[in-house]
Amino acid sequence: MTATVSLLKAVTGNRLADGEVVFWGEGGWRERFPDASLFADPADADAALDAAKADPTVIVDPYIIDVRLDGEFPVPTSFRERVRALGPTTHLDMGKQAEGGPILEAIAAASGAARSAGRSNLIKKR
Amino acid sequence: MYRYDAFDAEMLQDRTAEFTDQVRRRVAGDMTEDQFKPLRLMNGLYMQLHAYMLRVAIPYGTLSGAQLRRLGHVARTWDRGFGHFTTRTNIQLNWIKLKDAPAILESMAEVGLHAIQTSGNCIRNITADPYAGANAEEVDDPRVWVEAMRQWSTFHPEFSYLPRKFKIAIGAAPNDRTAARIYDIGMKMRRARDGKLGFEVMVGGGLGRTPYLGPTIREFLPAEHLLSYMTAIMRVYNRHGRRDNIHKARIKILVASLGAEEFARQVETEWEALDKAAIDVPEAEIARIRASFASPAFKTLPAINDAVEALKAASRPFAQFVKHNVLAHKVPGYVIVNVSLKAPGEVPGDCTSDQMDAIADLAERYGFDETRVHFDQNLILPHVALEDLPAVYEGLRAIGLATPNIGLTSDIIACPGLDYCALANARAIPVAQEIATRFADMEVAEDIGELRIKISGCINACGHHHVGHIGILGVDKKGEEFYQVSLGGSGLEDARLGDIIGPAIAGPKVTDAIEALINTYKKERTTGERFVDTYRRVGLAPFKAAVYAEAH
């Protein structure tokens, strides 16, 4: 099965005031991954990241993540980013997974993982 | 129990006011994240995967009922109604909002709680034997000395910007209950032949990428010179520690590269040159601190309680609880009660606000208002009268905390791992939950006996995997969660680093691998021999063969 063809990009970070995981989307930062803007052209993702960095009182350390399509649903390729998009796997009532929906279900069902820029940036920074 | 004095209270108020202003300036854009981050970390506030995490210090792992209840209140009001006790005997709250942090710090300060010394390259919150003051074999109450060190090390200007973080533990008895050898400085209280009180000093232990057990650099340090000798160690480290390379900056690397003997020589030279009298704590101050740790007003009670004996005979679960979770106390008629936060299937070390309230009630009612945190991520009621044991057991059972599994297979240490931690490679909690559930049956668990499984989600080793009888380390192998298994480790008086058994194992196969290891132990053991001792006697081969049999 070749479900994972197109590689897309999204921009994410944690919100300064409350630490909430947010994604760059239509009209600004959105709390739900299904509302994230997906960029087929990496240059567009870079531009969104630059815009995010220009607003440092809203977001802490924004970065770009890879997103693939599992069937029709966008899913972060990295396991770490899937956990961020959903919430802890040990508390299904916590985090964004609680509200459900087809995209979140697709993320929860996804397997395979890749390294996240979020983690490598963090380690570099330390 | 030590109560913070007016000086401490003022310090906490100042600190909260200062951080409140720093948060305001950060949110207003007057400070960048790079400027703000070290300041928020100094107040215990980390950014994790889903939110900020607040790490609260629990000096020498001791909490009063009011403090534990306040932690429950903070978790209920500003978090999701639970907290996570760590291997450093601190507590972490996982869902904190930056904008609430000032109010949280203010609330905690009212009961003498804070997040100082929980982050940054300073001397971190110091841990002590969790059975301090309760255990017959202790040489002295280590909290007296740790409290003196807390006062000395808090905001110590010379030691606030060390090459790297710095962790100290003090054990109180020949049996180590702090894992002293895996600390930057580990100490063990001792008495010299002439009865003088002192410490064995071990320096340069640590886990992580390059694990070491700390060698002893001084067999006996007279207790009154604790602070001057610590100062000498810190100075040698501060001068020669590798500030140029974060992976080589811990004192363990310095000690290993100089050799323990040369390191000790430099410390002794430094120490000789110090004005000891100006640094060491005056006897009167030690006496003042000691008075605050005076034994509670224990009653004279019979060492055997008929009602307890009768209940043991009538109730199997109670008898199991007594056998595994209850220990002898230094005073006849009293016991130490270990409260397991490891009910199989639950998250190791997690405790809900309601549970915290209930334990606080039990401590106040039956335990001289004291609770302790053990580095195994369990809690302790250190002073319970034997005659109150049935009531305490009932109280714990009512809140799901009477699991009689201390030291058994399901009493697993697990770090937060990839479910919360921004540095993780793989999850740790679900691995622990699956193993604990598989070995939950008491008959099975009792047959296996003492087995310490420790799990970390990355090489930083917060879950102490190097020193587990079975250690499990999460790794990222071509993008999948894999786990490297090691055997034979211990952080206690039989300290040893574990041996890696072979290639990492895929996540879904880990519990089967653990079962294969346990079956091998059952086959190889002699009567009464613990898992770790069997492993150390027979070696890797049969264990390895059992785990990888499938692959051949």
Ligand code: SF4
């Ligand atoms: S061991 Fe790694 S994954 Fe676990 S808490 Fe520590 S840093 Fe996080």
